[in-house]
Amino acid sequence: MTAVPTLPALSEEAQGLATGPVEHPLHPEHTPTGQLSFGAFFQGVNSSTVWRSERSGSQIAWESFETLIRTAERGRFAAFFLGEGLRLREHRGVPLELDVAGRPDAQTLLAGLAAITESIGLVATQNTTYNDPVDLARRLQTLDLLSGGRAGWNIVTTDNAWTGENFRRGGYLDHEDRYVHAEAFVKVAQQLWRGEQIDHHGQHYDVAARGTLPRSAQGEPVLFQAGASPAGQAFAGRTADVIFSPHGTLAAAADFRRSVVDATIAAGRDPQAVKILPGAEIILGATDAEAEEKRIWVRDHQIGPQQAIALLEQYWGRDLSDFDPDGPLPDVEPEIEQSDVTRGAGFQFAKAKELTAAWRAEAAEKGLSILEFAREKSGARRGEFVGSYDRVADRLGQFAALGAIDGLNITPWLIPSGLDDIVDHLVPRLQERGIYPTEYAGTTLRENLGLPPVQG
Amino acid sequence: MTTPQNSAGAAAPAPVLAVDLVTDPAALPALGALARALEAAGIGALTLSDGGLHPVHVAAHLAPATTALGLLPRTDAVHVEPFHLATQLMSLDHVAAGRAGWLLAVEDTPEAAHAVGREVLGAEAAAQEAADVLTASRLVWDSWAEDAEVRDAERGLYIDAARLQYADFEGETFSVRGPAITPRSPQGVLPVLLADADRAAAGEKVAEQLADGRALDVDLTGLDLTSPDLTDPQAAGDQLRAVVAGELEAAVRGDGASAVRLVRLVGLDLSGDPQALAARLGALAASLREDDLVAPAPAAGTDLRAQLGLPAAVRDEDPARRADRARLAAAASTTEESR
Numbered sequence A: 001m002t003a004v005p006t007l008p009a010l011s012e013e014a015q016g017l018a019t020g021p022v023e024h025p026l027h028p029e030h031t032p033t034g035q036l037s038f039g040a041f042f043q044g045v046n047s048s049t050v051w052r053s054e055r056s057g058s059q060i061a062w063e064s065f066e067t068l069i070r071t072a073e074r075g076r077f078a079a080f081f082l083g084e085g086l087r088l089r090e091h092r093g094v095p096l097e098l099d100v101a102g103r104p105d106a107q108t109l110l111a112g113l114a115a116i117t118e119s120i121g122l123v124a125t126q127n128t129t130y131n132d133p134v135d136l137a138r139r140l141q142t143l144d145l146l147s148g149g150r151a152g153w154n155i156v157t158t159d160n161a162w163t164g165e166n167f168r169r170g171g172y173l174d175h176e177d178r179y180v181h182a183e184a185f186v187k188v189a190q191q192l193w194r195g196e197q198i199d200h201h202g203q204h205y206d207v208a209a210r211g212t213l214p215r216s217a218q219g220e221p222v223l224f225q226a227g228a229s230p231a232g233q234a235f236a237g238r239t240a241d242v243i244f245s246p247h248g249t250l251a252a253a254a255d256f257r258r259s260v261v262d263a264t265i266a267a268g269r270d271p272q273a274v275k276i277l278p279g280a281e282i283i284l285g286a287t288d289a290e291a292e293e294k295r296i297w298v299r300d301h302q303i304g305p306q307q308a309i310a311l312l313e314q315y316w317g318r319d320l321s322d323f324d325p326d327g328p329l330p331d332v333e334p335e336i337e338q339s340d341v342t343r344g345a346g347f348q349f350a351k352a353k354e355l356t357a358a359w360r361a362e363a364a365e366k367g368l369s370i371l372e373f374a375r376e377k378s379g380a381r382r383g384e385f386v387g388s389y390d391r392v393a394d395r396l397g398q399f400a401a402l403g404a405i406d407g408l409n410i411t412p413w414l415i416p417s418g419l420d421d422i423v424d425h426l427v428p429r430l431q432e433r434g435i436y437p438t439e440y441a442g443t444t445l446r447e448n449l450g451l452p453p454v455q456g
Numbered sequence B: 001m002t003t004p005q006n007s008a009g010a011a012a013p014a015p016v017l018a019v020d021l022v023t024d025p026a027a028l029p030a031l032g033a034l035a036r037a038l039e040a041a042g043i044g045a046l047t048l049s050d051g052g053l054h055p056v057h058v059a060a061h062l063a064p065a066t067t068a069l070g071l072l073p074r075t076d077a078v079h080v081e082p083f084h085l086a087t088q089l090m091s092l093d094h095v096a097a098g099r100a101g102w103l104l105a106v107e108d109t110p111e112a113a114h115a116v117g118r119e120v121l122g123a124e125a126a127a128q129e130a131a132d133v134l135t136a137s138r139l140v141w142d143s144w145a146e147d148a149e150v151r152d153a154e155r156g157l158y159i160d161a162a163r164l165q166y167a168d169f170e171g172e173t174f175s176v177r178g179p180a181i182t183p184r185s186p187q188g189v190l191p192v193l194l195a196d197a198d199r200a201a202a203g204e205k206v207a208e209q210l211a212d213g214r215a216l217d218v219d220l221t222g223l224d225l226t227s228p229d230l231t232d233p234q235a236a237g238d239q240l241r242a243v244v245a246g247e248l249e250a251a252v253r254g255d256g257a258s259a260v261r262l263v264r265l266v267g268l269d270l271s272g273d274p275q276a277l278a279a280r281l282g283a284l285a286a287s288l289r290e291d292d293l294v295a296p297a298p299a300a301g302t303d304l305r306a307q308l309g310l311p312a313a314v315r316d317e318d319p320a321r322r323a324d325r326a327r328l329a330a331a332a333s334t335t336e337e338s339r
């Protein structure tokens, strides 16, 4: 067996934060609750889900979702969470074949899962750009009523003409307007939930309707928001109950908390009003060494040779299939005009030439092949949540004490068993430390996230 | 471009006995128990009519509580986003393990139109829109082959794009590119039926060409299933039978899109005790089955197409729509250049 590298030391900044006295919160207006909530994020796309193992189950079978959500509920997770992509991802004009793909409509699935669960929240990622507000508001309210007040809506604003090819309006929305549009959309939904008559004539729609459904046990669905741009943060400050953030290192999470508290205050809301749950991958073992070994296994199963080449092709913008994945990075120049980040991946890149040159230099210096380099860049990384059960529990204790986060939205890397060790080994340790619920606080998602009753 | 058709020509056996539930939020607390009781009593399917809660989600909610019942939401095909509707319905088929169907409705009311910022289309345009939405939905449902998920670790392929195809639907008012964002559902292509209540609005194309069959509506409005005269389930069954058998016998059974594949009891007050209601409706089912007027009670795990007597869906492969066409074209032009 190869020697297992020791875990990296914390950065100085992170150490300072981690050990800093709790009397100095991250933001003068923010008081840490010291408590954490977990969400289980069924991603359904991207290389993070391992499909090459014998233990990789179906991504679509009811039994997979049933196993996952029952495990999450056993572990007192606050929410079960589904992502959304409204067009099948493509790479170089062909549906991406290398990662898991294909998932059910979030709310239809969650309506079924509501029937076999009692306490866990059910959160659907739903796009504002390609939905009709009256229809989506009614579907969310239906889910909220079917589940006895456990529904949540993760508001996303993904907009592009390519996704629009599946919808009536096509690429109708200017990217700059995505949150203007989203805000009007959410307002309409809230008015309908509150039984109001709406007659909205705005920049993007003219709709007339009346809300007819009763309030649910939690009033109305909890609003999550995912989208980290400044406009996204401002929108969250005005509107969201919870942010699903991409910032999972302590230093980044601390910065993000400060910035979100500022945005919340600027919107005239209680500085505690917005919870933050970063997305996270957790890799555990009985010892640090075992966890690190598992991390390498996960990383190697996440990224195979074809994915390594495809990763580079996104930035080189050309066919690189003739290059050896075990050889050095391609010595050819990128074709910038064809640069084609895998569509639907949620990130864009413009400066292909600079990036590819930097990557070539980095790989050469570290002596990494294409495959090794790709695994470094996009496979499971060392980080805050890789280690022994106790190490990760302690680390989460530091996050909680500081108030950097209110919990994590955890992506299991194996379906459907990927939450097992978290629930069996990490959750009990967090409960012992008094930072994680031993029982559900109530029957609604709002209660289980520690949110106040809905205003309005 | 080929267009997926209905399963016309299939000989229709005795229709499936269905009970219509209205998705009124007040009925919600008893809904699961009612569905289970009706299933145990041998009812073949539930149709879900819009009473506020979204019928597709209510159907999905009832799926895990049941194992044999067909579940057919009755939902609009006009003032909707076709790609979402198709995705929701095929997802219902996944959740219900092949027991989902669609009772296609045409709701071109001012209310339905204004809710999505459109104007009333008028009868002819609404019927055309419904036909387009149905055709687009079938193209989306049929876009993944059953074996598209290959999990070929050697080649690094989770799915094989050659086994996917675009929908490439171009209608008068909308287009849908596809492929589906959801893998092929257990039935592949869901059965689409048209209730008598919707026949006129749906227009000839849907009613006579595109639908997989007809749902004969038997209106039992005003009938009190809990009245003292009906306390004996057998007596209740006989009394109900008198109404239902008459309508079944009088109906022209038709074929193709007009074949009666479902008989739908509508207008029933189902607010009473689920067990008592189910006992009476179960007696009706048993009585109708004595004379083969309705199909046998479905076994657990039967898919809805089979229960309705429809053949299994065969995928309509169209080389022009193959999802790897960009790669094939690039390879062809490379070959061309190297000549």
Ligand SMILES: Cc1cc2nc3c(=O)[nH]c(=O)nc-3n(C[C@H](O)[C@H](O)[C@H](O)COP(=O)(O)O)c2cc1C
Binding pocket: A082, A083, A084, A085, A086, A125, A127, A155, A156, A157, A158, A159, A178, A226, A227, A228, A229, A230, A231, A232, A233, A244, A245, A246, A279, A346
């Ligand atoms: C952690 C995280 C998860 C997200 N998940 C999704 C998703 O599942 N589907 C989607 O369409 N957008 C998702 N997005 C959000 C979109 O990328 C975002 O709404 C859009 O890009 C515009 O937001 P922005 O410009 O503020 O980032 C996610 C964003 C974050 C940060």
